[in-house]
Amino acid sequence: MPKYNSSLEGIIVGIILGDAWLEKQKVNARLRFEQSNVREEFFLYLFEFFVSFCKNSPKLRERLDSRTNKIYKTWHFTTLSSPFFTHYYNLFYNHGKKIVPANIIDLMSL
Numbered sequence: 001m002p003k004y005n006s007s008l009e010g011i012i013v014g015i016i017l018g019d020a021w022l023e024k025q026k027v028n029a030r031l032r033f034e035q036s037n038v039r040e041e042f043f044l045y046l047f048e049f050f051v052s053f054c055k056n057s058p059k060l061r062e063r064l065d066s067r068t069n070k071i072y073k074t075w076h077f078t079t080l081s082s083p084f085f086t087h088y089y090n091l092f093y094n095h096g097k098k099i100v101p102a103n104i105i106d107l108m109s110l
Contacts, residue, residue, distance in 0.1 A: 008049050012088055013107045015046075021098065022089040028081040029089035036074045043075040053079040 012031070016022065020033040031050070035043060040060075047058045058077040065072060079085065091101045101107065 010108075011046070011049055012085075016088060016092050016098075017100070022085055022093065024086075024089055024093075024096070025081040027086075028083055029085040030081040031079045031085050031088075032076070033078075034074055034076040036072060038075060040075070047077055050077065050079055053082060053084070055080055 012020075015033055019035055020031055022029045022031055031053070033046075033050075043058060047054075054077060056077070058075055061074045061076065062071050063074075064070070091103075091107070092098055
């Protein structure tokens, strides 16, 4: 398993409660994180916590909203599947649906 900073556990809990989600693969889960309207520096700083779990660098996606004629930018990255993420999948998902675990108070103190 890749090395990780102890801060990573608290970060995972926070971003799963927000815009991140976990996907169950055949055996293990992977993390996907996507954020719009975020400063590039912040997103790349956050990505550094996950870099050892990723095969690819984060990507910037731009799309034109034809209704407003504005360009929206979204940063995203996906990790490789790992037992590390499977642990959080088992905590935060019930039959494939994201939930807030009963022990969320304990998880928030990580």
